[in-house]
Amino acid sequence: MAVRVNRSLCNGCGDMAEPMCVAVCPGDLLYRDESNRCAVRDWRDCWDCAACVKECPRQAIEMFLPVQIGGRGSTLTARSGRGRITWKLTRPDGKEEIFEIINQTFNEVK
Ligand code: SF4
Ligand code: SF4
Structure with missing residues (x-):
């Protein structure tokens, strides 16, 4: 699998010193x-x-979900709430x- 940045959606996380995706990788x-968009150094190193x-x-x-795991080129994006x-x-x-995953731990400690 690998990831790809949709550069028309990415805004570089605005004024944040470090973009959120950069911080968690x-x-x-x-x-x-240089165009203030996120980029991937080498997708082959992606975990x-x-x-x-x-x-x-x-x-x-x-x-990307590759053919090998039945993805046939499908893609996944996520919205965290x-x-x-x-x-x-x-x-x-x-x-x-659409698939919704509930974080039971979060909901139990609320
Ligand atoms: S988290 Fe990364 S990909 Fe998403 S908007 Fe921010 S810089 Fe762009
Ligand atoms: S290794 Fe980095 S680029 Fe790959 S999915 Fe994880 S956070 Fe994203």
């Missing part, structure tokens, strides 16, 4: 480039942890499916 693979996908407030990072993450799966033909 365990492999230091993401950076803010597919999806931390950046979940952290981006603009749903600008997509994760309080106690839940909403995942959007977009198939190559443009059809979309």
Whole structure:
């Protein structure tokens, strides 16, 4: 798998000193480039942890699901909210499916 930045959605996290996706990447693979957009140094080093996908407030990072795991080129984006993450799966033909994951731990400690 790998991630791709949708540069038309990314705003570089505005005035933040460090973009949110850059802050959470365990492999230091993401950076803010000269056009103030997020870029990936080398997608081959990506661990597919999806931390950046979940952290981006603009749903600008997509994760590819390859043929090998049945993804057939589908992509995933995420919208994180309080106690839940909403995942959007977009198939190559443009059809979309939504999955909502509830963070039980968050909801129990509220
Ligand atoms: S978190 Fe999203 S909007 Fe912010 S720099 Fe990264 S990809 Fe762009
Ligand atoms: S999926 Fe994980 S390892 Fe890959 S770029 Fe995003 S945060 Fe970094």
